[in-house]
Amino acid sequence: MGYSGTRNIPGKSAMEMLRHVDTHYAGQKVENDTAIYEILDGKPGRGGLWFVVRMTSKATGESFNYAEFVMISRDRVEFCWKPTSEFSGPHETSMPRSLFNQLTPIEKIPFSSGRNLENAAAWRDAQRRAYEQKSLASAAAPNVGDVIVFRDPIDFQKGNETVTTQRFRVQEWGRVRRLTPLLREGAAGFNARLRRSTWDANPFEVEGRLAAVAQGAEVPVPSPALQRRLQQTALF
Numbered sequence: 001m002g003y004s005g006t007r008n009i010p011g012k013s014a015m016e017m018l019r020h021v022d023t024h025y026a027g028q029k030v031e032n033d034t035a036i037y038e039i040l041d042g043k044p045g046r047g048g049l050w051f052v053v054r055m056t057s058k059a060t061g062e063s064f065n066y067a068e069f070v071m072i073s074r075d076r077v078e079f080c081w082k083p084t085s086e087f088s089g090p091h092e093t094s095m096p097r098s099l100f101n102q103l104t105p106i107e108k109i110p111f112s113s114g115r116n117l118e119n120a121a122a123w124r125d126a127q128r129r130a131y132e133q134k135s136l137a138s139a140a141a142p143n144v145g146d147v148i149v150f151r152d153p154i155d156f157q158k159g160n161e162t163v164t165t166q167r168f169r170v171q172e173w174g175r176v177r178r179l180t181p182l183l184r185e186g187a188a189g190f191n192a193r194l195r196r197s198t199w200d201a202n203p204f205e206v207e208g209r210l211a212a213v214a215q216g217a218e219v220p221v222p223s224p225a226l227q228r229r230l231q232q233t234a235l236f
Helices: 014-020 117-140 196-201
Strands: 004-007 029-031 035-045 048-057 063-074 078-085 147-158 161-172 178-183 204-206
Touching: 014 035, 014 048, 014 063, 014 078, 063 117, 147 178
Parallel strands: none
Antiparallel strands: 004 078, 029 035, 035 048, 048 063, 063 078, 147 161, 147 204, 161 178
């Protein structure tokens, strides 16, 4: 099944556009000869919109909740959408956790539903792993005001002076990461934005969360000064 399309309406969100074409909105009910489908909730995610759908069998009255993902493609002229369920896809694992928690456990979905439960179980496992990875990343992220300590010292050129430090206080953390270098005598007097290559190659720990190092454990050796690339300071 391919994409459906309609004329794009500037200013309307993807959720509003689906409501405009009378599909996939909370409270919507559709039915066929064998079942009734009701959309209970929906939220945006990476690449499209996620929904919790309740299917009720007309023959038995049994019902269960499952996930649907509506892939979105739009430009200034056209708005396109393509729905897929956890039984036949999707490849995305960006379903908001509040929606995921509303899904009926796989073992409680009637086998008589004729759905591909094996595919749904595999997708749910992938979604859980995505939550775990996100949780680990969030746990490792510092807060504004925290002090982070890099494995290797970082050099900055401030006028004719070279400033070297491993410790920085976090001023901003998000799309923009702004740090204040810390020296033995206190703050260095300027803020810094580090190159992407530094973040990739030089791991850091949040001071205060540093694990106690067992006796005899190997301690990382900082890179020689000649191997370190000088950072460009950003003054604010």
